[in-house]
Amino acid sequence: MNSKDIHEIIIQIRNLIDNNKSYLVELDQKFGDGDLGVSMSQGFNGILNDYEDNNDLGRLLLDISRNFNESAPSSLGTIISFGIMGMAKSLKDKNEIGSEEFYCALISGVENIEKKAHSKEGEKTIIDSIRPALRKAEPFKSDGFVILSQKLMEGSAEGANSTKDMISKHGRAAYHNEKTLGHIDGGAYVGKLIFEAISNYYGQ
Template sequence: MAENRQYLIELDQRNGDGDLGISMAEGYAAAAEALDKSDEKDLGKLMMASGKAFNEAAPSSLGTITSMGMMGMARTLRGNENADVALLAEAFEAGINRIMERAGSKPGEKTILDALYPAAKAMAAHAEEGLLPALEAASIAAEEGSESTANMKAVHGRAAYYGDKTIGLIDGGAEAGRLMFLALYKAAKK
């Protein structure tokens, strides 16, 4: 996220407060640092710790939403020291469900969910093919989902105040979701 900080700031300035790049870069940096400093083996506990670190470092609406998703994932991963692709996909879906429950939003409302939801479904559909194909499919689905937000009117957050003026603009949160799946795919390719 750090390399896309300025891009996300500029995207968010169109119909938000412009802090998206800052909060995402700082949140993901804090989550990574929490993982690096931990000796914990339980993936659920690791995800919970990284979600809490993310939330503390990114005190914004999307920071809170992202950390909610991470904490939702933690519940699925709890008790596991290893995860196959199917379990990872299940964890992503659990995180997305937590976001939808807590934020009261759903795909099609010009939010991060428009990237995350199709990505998680694609990952689950390609889980048996292995990690790299599943993440590639998820990354493509996240990109398509993010791009689709240009045709939507914002109904949540600060962007909702702009109403029809948000049509034609890609949602910053959806772009952050796209970038997350792209980063996961690139990391898996290494």
């Protein structure tokens, strides 16, 4: 994976987000502001609009993190920026990485989210698609991007679906308590779309 791959992956994510914008709005309207699809679209389009290539993947992702936070005015926008920032620190001074280094960067990303957002798995957030994705993919982290990204996608889909059995602990949705049972978390579904886009890129 190099800077060209990252640019192409962001295009794939943006396209998938835009294709699912209405569904994300629908998910968010139940217990949130109803702007999830719009803010995520703004975020990934904002990255592409101001994209500046940089062979140093750490610096590239740091710029992407700032860009996304400015373009996606929402709590999830900030949370995803935390994740990208964590990945950036892990990839400082690296120009090209293999699948295991990418996996380790994802670990750093989710740990940064957990630290800065004060959240953990089981609280009905994007973490509930990321952590299951990482567990599913861990045995395959050195097997190349095609297999790794496939396992990440599978795990994230299972994780997003599992949020139907959780009660929201964060944000506006937390005020609804048990009413959030039976509904997929919008943030977790965004996580699932991100991993699906990465898998689409490496599987094409």
